[in-house]
Amino acid sequence: MEEHDKITHVGVILSANLSSSERTNSACSKGRSALMSIMGIGIKIYGINPITSTNLYQKICLPSALYGSELWNSLTQTELLQLEKMQRFCAKKIQSLHWRTRSDMCTSLIGLIRVEAHIDNSKLRFLGRLCNLPSMLCKSIFLTRLFSFKLNCTVRKLGFIPDVHRILKKYGLLNYLETFTDTGSFPRKQIWKIIVRDRIREYEQNQWQQRISTDPV
Secondary structure (H helix, E strand, O other), rough: OOOOEEEEEEEEEEEHHHHHHHHHHHHHHHHHHHHHHHHHHOOOOOOOOHHHHHHHHHHHHHHOOOOOHHHHHOOHHHHHHHHHHHHHHHHHHHHHHOOOOOOHHHHOOOOHOOOOOOOHHHHHHHHHHOOOOOOOOHHHHHHHHHHHHHHHOOOOOOOOOHHHHHHHHHOOOOOHHHHHHHHHOOOOOHHHHHHHHHHHHHHHHHHHHHHHHOOOO
């Protein structure tokens, strides 16, 4: 039997050494390639409206780049920076801006939030789907992992549960998970989607204002 250092499982690259750098490189390449493939329809100077181009980017390029991001975990700051650079490249291409244009300006002009926020949104919505599952095998596995993490049954805290716990704490949503573990109650799909969307928007707006206020030039 032939051995491999990596394998692609349902479109996601898995590495034998648990490194995610190759997967991140592939995601960035997919995002840029997807944008370049649709530029012929008018994404250029005096082409289609940049807002329309942004909608195409969010509906075609981002989903292509972030496919399977619900299960990405332990992304390094270097990998997050790579993903942000991919989005900045796309944002500048969409608006036909010079490559040295300030990143906060080119993304805020067309209403883009950071790629990290998109990944957080995917993970939190996936959590909502897991919590609202009926009694079945995959929910039993999820609950086993969740309570193992909560009761400190594992030494190395890696994977989806530790990541989503950190994200919930980051956006001030940890009380929803605590309520679920205590009572089994969790917001329904549409309600949870709105809660997550609004909290992420608020957080990203605050972060943007802080960056602008500390370095306004």
